[in-house]
Amino acid sequence: MNKISQFQGTLIPLDRSNIDTDAILPKQYLKMLDKTGYGDFLFDDERYLDPGDSETPLQTRRKNQNFILNIPPYNRGTILVSKKNFGCGSSREHAVWAIRDFGIRVIIAESFGEIFFNNCIKNGVAPIILGKEQVASLINFANKKPDAQVSINLTEGILSFDGTHITFSLHPSHRKSLSEGLDEIEETLAIGDKIRAYECSRLQSEPWVFVDF
C-alpha cells in the first residue's frame, strides 16, 4: 500500500453532495477481477458522452469536455474536494481503486459513506473531514486558482492553502494505517492466539455457532 503522511497537490472541486459509488465507478466495471486498472473509468457516466465498458477501446469514446475531470488543469488534480456524504451507497472497493488509479490521494468532504471511508484507509487514500464552511472555501479557492497547491500534513492534522491553515482530526489508527502502510492482516495474525482463545470459549458458550454449514 502507498504510504501517505505529507502530501501536496492541486484540487479537483466536485461541488455536490451525496456522490455515490455507483457514480464513482459504474457497475459494468465491477466484473473485472483485479485491484487495478480502473482509473480511466472513474466517473465514467459523466466523463464520456457515449457508453462503454472495459472492452471498449478508449480512443473510440468521446469525452464530455464540460466535466471537471476532463478540464485542465483539474484533470491532473490529486486532491478531490466534495460536500456531504461522499461515497455513499454500494460497498464496492472498486470505487476507491478507480480514484487511486486516477492519481487522487486525498479526498476532502463534509462527511463520507462509512464503508467507503474504510475502503479509502485500506488503499492509501486519505479521507479528510472538514466543516461545511471550510469545504466551501476550498471549493471556491479551487475554482479561482485551479493551479494552486494545497498541502496536507496527516501527522499534525493540518491542511494549508493560500496562507490559511485548517486543522482536522483523523482517528489515530487511521492515521497510522495511512502513514505506515502496514499489512493489517499480518498485524492481526500476530494476535492469533487471542483469537483462538476467544474461539475456544465461544465454542463452549455457543456451540451452535460453530457447526459446519
Place this chain on the structure above:
Amino acid sequence: MSSKTLYDKLWNSHCIDETHLYIDRHLLHEVTSPQAFSGLQMHSRPVWNKDSCLAVPDHAVPTRNRNLGTAGIVDPVAKKQVERLSENCLKHDIKLIDLTDNQQGIVHVVGPELGFTLPGTTIVCGDSHTSTHGAFATLAMGIGSSNVEHVLATQTLKTTKLKTMAVRFTGTPTEAITPKDLILKLISTIGTAGATGYALEYMGHAITNLSMEGRMTICNMSIEAGATAGIIGYDATTESYLMGIPRVRELPELNRALEYWRTLRSDENAQFDKEIEINLDSLESQVTWGTSPETSVTLDTPIPKAQCSNNTDSSSELERSLEYMGLYGGQTLRDLKIDSVFVGSCTNARIEDLRIVAEIVQGRTISPNLLYALVVPGSGSVRRQAEKEGLDLILQQAGFEWRSPGCSMCLGMNDDNLPEGSRCASTSNRNFEGRQGKKVRTHLLSPRLAAYSALAGKLTDKYE
C-alpha cells in the same frame, strides 16, 4: 449490572479487543470476493475458518436459461467472474450454492432462509445491504474487498464501536402501509447521512407486528440512511421463523441456544446515543421522486421547488435531480407515466412481496405500454414457494415475466437492462443516477404500489 442496548450486547460478546471484532459468519458473492482471494493467494494465507463461509453468485447472473449454468452467461467477463467464485470456493473448500442449485438467490435472501443467519452472531459480506440480516438480532455489516480478505484470513474485522440510535415507530398505520413505506419515511426524515456512524435499532408496535420478511425489508435499507447496521430485537416472531428452518431445528444444544437468543433485546432502560420517533398514524404510501433514497414523498405531495430536503443543500443540486428525473418542481407523482416495472432485489423479492403483487394483479392485465415488467424472486426457495401457491401463473397471466433469482435490474450487471432514459417503478433500494442503466429514471416504491402502477402504466396506488 447496567442496562445494555442490543448493539452493546452483540459488540461485547464479539470484541476481542477495542479494534477487533470476531466474525461468526461470512457471505461471499462473485463481485467483491475475487480480489480478496487473490490477496490470500499472493501471501499464501489460508482461510481461517472455511465453515464460517457461504458463497452464492447473484449479481452478474442471468435470470433466464438457468439450467445451462455458467454456459448460459452471455457476457464473457461476467462468466469468468462467476467461474472464478467457483474456483476459489473449490480451492478453499468453501460451501458454494452455484447457479444450477435450486437454493441459489440473492445472498441476503438466501442466508436467512437457510438458517445461515443466526441470532446473536456477527455477519459480514462484501455488500452494503448486509444490514438485512440484522432483523434476526444479528450484528450484520457490509464491508469492502480488503476487509473481505481480512476476515477470510483472520476471522476478525478491524473496526471500532458504533454509536447507537433507537428508531421508534409509533402510532398505527393504515392497512395500505407496508414495511417499505416505513423505511422510506425514516430515510426521508433523517436523510441519507442521518445515521452515519450509528447502528440503528428499530422498535415499536409497528415493528413487533411485522413478519420477518417485513423486518428484513426495513433492516435492508438501513444503509440508505448511512447506518452500518440495522437491528431488531429477538421475539416470538423471530423464533417461529427460525423454528421453520430444518437446519436451525437440528442445531446442537438448541434449547440452550433458544434461551440465549431470548435475551437478545435491548434492556428496558438502555441508553441510546440518539433516539428518534416516527409516527405512522397519517403515513401514506411513499415513492421517491429524485436520485437519492431520501427523496420519498406521497403520490400527491408536490415535489420540492426549492431547497428543502435534508441533504440536498443547494438549488443547483435540486435542479440536477429534477432534470435527470425529467420532472419539475411542484409536480405531483400520481399518474406519472412509467415505462417499466421491476419487482425484485434483496429489499422486496421475498414470498410476501410476491403475494402482495399477485393479489393485486390477479385476473387483470398490466398496461400494454410497459416495455418491461419483471418479477425476479429473491431466491430459488422463494420461486418454488410462489409456484406452489400458483403466484407465477397469476403474475404471468397479468403480463409479468417470471424470471430466475438474482439481483437483476436492481443494478443491471447482468443482461436485464433498461433502455436509456426510460422510467422504472422499482421495488429495489437505490435510485442513483445510472443505477438501473444509463439515464434511467428510477422511482423506489413498495411491491403494492409497483403492482397498481404496473396495471395502470403510471404511478398510482389504486385501480383505475
